Amino acid sequence: MNILRYTTAFVLAAGLIAGAASCSQRTVTRVEPNKVIDLSGRWNETDARLCAESLVSQALGGDWLGNFSNAQKRKPVVVVGLVRNNSHEHLDTEIFTKDVEKAFIKSTMIRLVTAGEKRNELRGERADQQDFSSAETMKKFGREIGADFIMQGTVKSIVDSYGKEKTTFWQVDLELTNIETNEIVWIGDYKGKKYIVN
Amino acid sequence: MLKSANLLGIAGLFFLLSLNACRPYHVRQQKYIQLIQKEQFALAEDQLESSRKAKKKEKHKLLYVLDRGYAAFQQGKWSESSEWLMKADRLAEDYRKQLGYDALSLLVNANVKPYKAEDFEVVMMHYFHTIAFLKQRNFESALVECRRMNNSLSDMYFKSSSKPKYKDDAFGHLLMGLTYEGSGDINNAFIAYRNAYEIYNSDYASFFETPVPNQLKEDIIRTASALGFRNEADFYRKEFKLDSAQLNRPKPFAEAVIFWQNGLGPVKEQWSIDFIITQNAGSISFNNAGLGLNFVFPATSISQQDANNLASLQVFRIAFPKYISRSPIYKTASASSNGEIRSFQMAEPLEQIAFKSLSDRFSREMGLAILRLAIKKATEYAIRKENKEVGALMGIANAITEQADTRYWSTLPASISYMKFPLKEGKNIIIMRANRFDDQKERVDTITIDAQKGRTYFEVYSTIKP
Numbered sequence: 001m002n003i004l005r006y007t008t009a010f011v012l013a014a015g016l017i018a019g020a021a022s023c024s025q026r027t028v029t030r031v032e033p034n035k036v037i038d039l040s041g042r043w044n045e046t047d048a049r050l051c052a053e054s055l056v057s058q059a060l061g062g063d064w065l066g067n068f069s070n071a072q073k074r075k076p077v078v079v080v081g082l083v084r085n086n087s088h089e090h091l092d093t094e095i096f097t098k099d100v101e102k103a104f105i106k107s108t109m110i111r112l113v114t115a116g117e118k119r120n121e122l123r124g125e126r127a128d129q130q131d132f133s134s135a136e137t138m139k140k141f142g143r144e145i146g147a148d149f150i151m152q153g154t155v156k157s158i159v160d161s162y163g164k165e166k167t168t169f170w171q172v173d174l175e176l177t178n179i180e181t182n183e184i185v186w187i188g189d190y191k192g193k194k195y196i197v198n
Numbered sequence: 199m200l201k202s203a204n205l206l207g208i209a210g211l212f213f214l215l216s217l218n219a220c221r222p223y224h225v226r227q228q229k230y231i232q233l234i235q236k237e238q239f240a241l242a243e244d245q246l247e248s249s250r251k252a253k254k255k256e257k258h259k260l261l262y263v264l265d266r267g268y269a270a271f272q273q274g275k276w277s278e279s280s281e282w283l284m285k286a287d288r289l290a291e292d293y294r295k296q297l298g299y300d301a302l303s304l305l306v307n308a309n310v311k312p313y314k315a316e317d318f319e320v321v322m323m324h325y326f327h328t329i330a331f332l333k334q335r336n337f338e339s340a341l342v343e344c345r346r347m348n349n350s351l352s353d354m355y356f357k358s359s360s361k362p363k364y365k366d367d368a369f370g371h372l373l374m375g376l377t378y379e380g381s382g383d384i385n386n387a388f389i390a391y392r393n394a395y396e397i398y399n400s401d402y403a404s405f406f407e408t409p410v411p412n413q414l415k416e417d418i419i420r421t422a423s424a425l426g427f428r429n430e431a432d433f434y435r436k437e438f439k440l441d442s443a444q445l446n447r448p449k450p451f452a453e454a455v456i457f458w459q460n461g462l463g464p465v466k467e468q469w470s471i472d473f474i475i476t477q478n479a480g481s482i483s484f485n486n487a488g489l490g491l492n493f494v495f496p497a498t499s500i501s502q503q504d505a506n507n508l509a510s511l512q513v514f515r516i517a518f519p520k521y522i523s524r525s526p527i528y529k530t531a532s533a534s535s536n537g538e539i540r541s542f543q544m545a546e547p548l549e550q551i552a553f554k555s556l557s558d559r560f561s562r563e564m565g566l567a568i569l570r571l572a573i574k575k576a577t578e579y580a581i582r583k584e585n586k587e588v589g590a591l592m593g594i595a596n597a598i599t600e601q602a603d604t605r606y607w608s609t610l611p612a613s614i615s616y617m618k619f620p621l622k623e624g625k626n627i628i629i630m631r632a633n634r635f636d637d638q639k640e641r642v643d644t645i646t647i648d649a650q651k652g653r654t655y656f657e658v659y660s661t662i663k664p
Contacts, residue, residue: 085338088345159349162356
């Protein structure tokens with residue numbers, strides 16, 4: 001019965017392994033948006049959310065806000081500028097800067113003005129209105145609110161790996177600069193680290 | 199009437215054959231490769247788009263997305279190319295050993311596993327991706343890609359043993375330097391140039407007979423001087439002994455960095471090696487005197503019965519991959535415009551790198567291939583002793599499934615050379631000339647650049663067809 005034993009063992013082994021190696025059923029489960037799920041070890045939506053939460057609380061709790069409001073007797077006007085991606089991953093920094101903007105508006109302590117491409121689009125629209133809109137509805141030039149501060153930042157990362165193990169460290173730095181004086185009035189950061197075994 | 203054992207044997211045969219039924223990826227994509235050879239990139243892309251099977255196959259997915267990225271790249275569809283290359287990057291990064299596939303590959307062959315990119319293919323993936331971003335003047339993303347390449351290179355370096363082998367890529371560091379410099383980051387450019395120089399000067403000189411490009415020497419001295427690193431600048435001036443005319447060239451209005459992708463890299467094919475098996479006390483050795491190969495395994499690595507079975511086979515044949523050159527048509531190339539003529543300098547001898555990569559891991563892979571076949575052959579022999587017919591069937595199955603993993607990124611160039619070319623204000627028409635090995639009529643193309651002051655433009659010149 002050796003022959004039976006050999007062939008059976010061989011075919012069964014190949015069959016079982018092929019089954020285990022190839023197909024697995026795809027499942028989809030709905031989860032809370034705040035639930036932390038790390039799959040690949042790359043920067044993901046949880047990092048973006050934690051980063052935004054941390055930076056918003058640091059920015060709103062900073063002395064710069066009270067100092068400005070007390071001295072000027074009004075809310076500061078902020079423009080959110082560029083956050084440079086100096087990391088090793090292609091990531092969209094707008095995902096967390098948009099959260100920061102939303103938190104600023106919700107706080108009612110800060111006024112926000114647009115920057116970059118959106119500002120250019122607005123200016124284009126205003127220019128068009130001068131030619132195509134009625135005199136009563138046409139918006140005037142030179143009425144933009146000048147920002148007091150610009151928020152800028154960088155995303156940096158350090159990757160260290162050996163064999164199957166890897167650590168990824170992230171640091172997001174944001175700073176607020178007084179546009180008139182170039183004084184940096186606030187710096188906040190978010191740091192995150194992941195340990196990945198492949 | 200067939201006995202149950204015979205039925206099982208036949209079932210086993212069909213099962214093994216079904217696992218092995220698919221033709222290798224590059225064989226199935228022959229039409230695509232032929233269109234690339236004719237430089238008909240749009241048609242080649244259509245061909246890929248229509249190959250539904252290739253899209254779905256998980257084990258070939260990496261090759262498919264790399265091909266899509268390449269086909270889009272060659273048509274100048276930078277954004278689309280970038281999307282495909284991003285997918286490829288994630289697949290390559292997430293690749294990990296899966297025990298199920300490893301065990302299955304021992305019973306069948308390595309083709310049943312998802313494709314794992316060669317180290318130099320990963321470097322090339324980052325090269326195409328970086329250029330795709332540079333062509334869109336997206337330096338921020340190009341630099342992200344350079345950092346990713348740097349991480350891949352350090353992984354490659356640390357996983358290698360102390361043996362002399364292809365363990366770092368000079369061109370990868372050079373590309374990083376060029377990108378950093380193009381973005382205005384001279385400090386990082388100098389570091390990357392210096393790293394590139396060290397690898398060219400050691401590994402590339404000894405393994406591939408590729409000398410340090412003169413342009414790189416010039417760039418190291420120039421960036422060191424610009425940073426105020428006098429000691430370094432003096433050191434490299436003495437080391438390189440460049441003539442003063444080259445070192446004191448005036449700063450151009452703008453500059454083009456042109457990469458010449460020449461020909462197509464080698465194809466990966468299968469070859470068979472015969473081994474004579476001898477059983478010694480406590481070990482089994484597989485010997486091929488002609489090729490000078492001798493692999494010795496402790497007898498404990500398989501059961502005593504399997505060892506005895508193997509030893510009685512005396513000879514067995516094993517399939518292994520090998521690269522075969524697709525000799526490029528063009529030997530040299532140059533660019534000329536505005537009274538200036540410059541020649542390309544070799545930066546990445548991909549063909550030699552492919553040969554070296556495979557020979558570096560020959561022993562390890564051959565060991566695995568022998569182990570794989572030993573298991574199959576021992577089983578076959580045992581069955582043959584009991585029942586000749588079923589044993590013969592098993593032998594046929596083993597012969598058919600004994601295949602080398604010949605998958606590879608089939609459209610990489612045979613080599614990449616580069617140059618920096620000075621540009622004048624406004625429209626520059628650069629005449630590109632490629633000279634053939636057979637001295638027949640040269641190939642002439644043009645590159646047009648509308649230059650703005652102080653900018654660096656990145657261009658690709660590709661020559662595949664005659």
